[in-house]
Amino acid sequence: MARRNIFQPPPPPAPQTEPAPAESRPRFPNTGPMSGVKSTLRDLSSNAIREIDPTLIEDDGPRDRLAITDADVTELAESIRHHGQQVPIMVRPLAETPGRYRIVYGRRRLQALKLAGLPAKALIRSLSDEQAILAQGQENSLRVDPSFIEKAVFVSELAANGYDTAVILDALAIDKPMLSRMTKVARTIPASVIRFVGPAHGIGRRRWEDLADTARDHGLNLEELADRLSANAAAISSDDRFAQLQAATIKASTPARQAPPTEPDVAVRDTSGATIAEVKSTPRALTIRFGQSGDPAFTDWLRANAEHEILRLYRSWKSGHRTD
Numbered sequence: 001m002a003r004r005n006i007f008q009p010p011p012p013p014a015p016q017t018e019p020a021p022a023e024s025r026p027r028f029p030n031t032g033p034m035s036g037v038k039s040t041l042r043d044l045s046s047n048a049i050r051e052i053d054p055t056l057i058e059d060d061g062p063r064d065r066l067a068i069t070d071a072d073v074t075e076l077a078e079s080i081r082h083h084g085q086q087v088p089i090m091v092r093p094l095a096e097t098p099g100r101y102r103i104v105y106g107r108r109r110l111q112a113l114k115l116a117g118l119p120a121k122a123l124i125r126s127l128s129d130e131q132a133i134l135a136q137g138q139e140n141s142l143r144v145d146p147s148f149i150e151k152a153v154f155v156s157e158l159a160a161n162g163y164d165t166a167v168i169l170d171a172l173a174i175d176k177p178m179l180s181r182m183t184k185v186a187r188t189i190p191a192s193v194i195r196f197v198g199p200a201h202g203i204g205r206r207r208w209e210d211l212a213d214t215a216r217d218h219g220l221n222l223e224e225l226a227d228r229l230s231a232n233a234a235a236i237s238s239d240d241r242f243a244q245l246q247a248a249t250i251k252a253s254t255p256a257r258q259a260p261p262t263e264p265d266v267a268v269r270d271t272s273g274a275t276i277a278e279v280k281s282t283p284r285a286l287t288i289r290f291g292q293s294g295d296p297a298f299t300d301w302l303r304a305n306a307e308h309e310i311l312r313l314y315r316s317w318k319s320g321h322r323t324d
Contacts, residue, residue: 049088051119054110057091057101076112085113088121092132104132133163133171147199148182149208155179156186181205188212189222196226197245198238211246218253225249 089106103110104127113120127135146154151172158168169179185208186194215222225248233241266279276295280287290299302309 049121050124052091052101052122052124054114054118054120056099057089057103057110057120057122058094059103059107059110072108073111073115076108077115080109080112080118081116085109085118085121088123090123090125090135091120092125092127102132104135130163130167133158133167147201148203148205149185149194149197150199152182152186152208153191153194155182159183178205181209185209185212188216193222193226193245196230196233197242200238200242202239203242207242207246211242211249214249214253218249220249220252222249225252 087106087109089109090104091101092104094100094102101122101124104125106122110120125135151174155168155172158171159165165176165179169175174182182205185205189208189212211222214220222245226245229241229244229248236244265281267275268277268279269275274295276290276298278289280289290302
């Protein structure tokens with residue numbers, strides 16, 4: 001059964017011929033701040049939706065979405081122009097500035113209405129900060145869930161703004177272990193890197209935790225790695241950007257294999273003991289290396305006369321090993 005959207009005004013009541021079915025168990029508890037917001041929202045049917053100038057609505061406060069793209073806003077604005085605003089936003093009055101409001105939820109709709117130059121259909125509710133956060137969290141449960149990283153950033157912002165743990169748990173319907181995991185990821189991965197990746201709806205908690213753990217354990221600079229990948233970031237999906245970043249962190253955290261140092265078979269030295277050349281033999285080749293530090297003039301001479309001298313040595317060897 002589809003969940004009823006409690007933030008939209010209900011249709012006119014139909015005559016009841018049968019007893020109403022018992023309501024299912026509520027998603028949020030009926031105590032504490034949630035009880036207050038439910039009590040406020042219970043009066044929706046008796047309050048009309050008002051039209052407000054979008055420029056009077058402030059769009060600040062904790063966000064539950066990483067980014068709203070221009071393309072998304074443009075597409076929604078075009079839809080609203082043709083079909084009207086189907087779902088109201090929710091705002092609350094600013095006590096310090098009469099006649100102005102602060103958004104509770106519906107930021108993308110608000111931006112689209114500003115772009116379209118249309119008034120905003122809004123539910124106006126006098127909510128405390130805690131009640132507004134709870135309403136925002138509950139409204140999220142009625143639409144497509146934010147991704148893990150969006151929830152983690154939202155949790156981090158709520159905590160940074162001084163909201164109680166109980167309010168955060170109720171707003172997102174999570175438990176304390178999940179709150180701890182989200183907080184760890186949001187604190188470990190820089191905000192600029194999260195913005196670079198984007199919402200990454202296909203990337204779950206475990207992969208974000210692995211990325212955070214790898215960066216922390218190996219002291220990696222994720223901002224630097226993300227910057228190296230930024231050239232083609234716009235051409236690929238958010239999930240693919242995450243995959244590229246994760247691959248880069250794995251590569252950066254894996255020590256490169258170095259060939260063990262090898263000793264020369266023969267070191268040719270002059271009377272003073274200085275090394276003139278080193279001779280190294282392998283199954284595939286014989287290598288003679290002349291260092292520039294010994295006598296650069298000799299090295300230059302040998303480069304110019306290599307063919308003559310090697311042929312001379314070969315003929316000398318050949319004459320001493322002539323067979324009848």
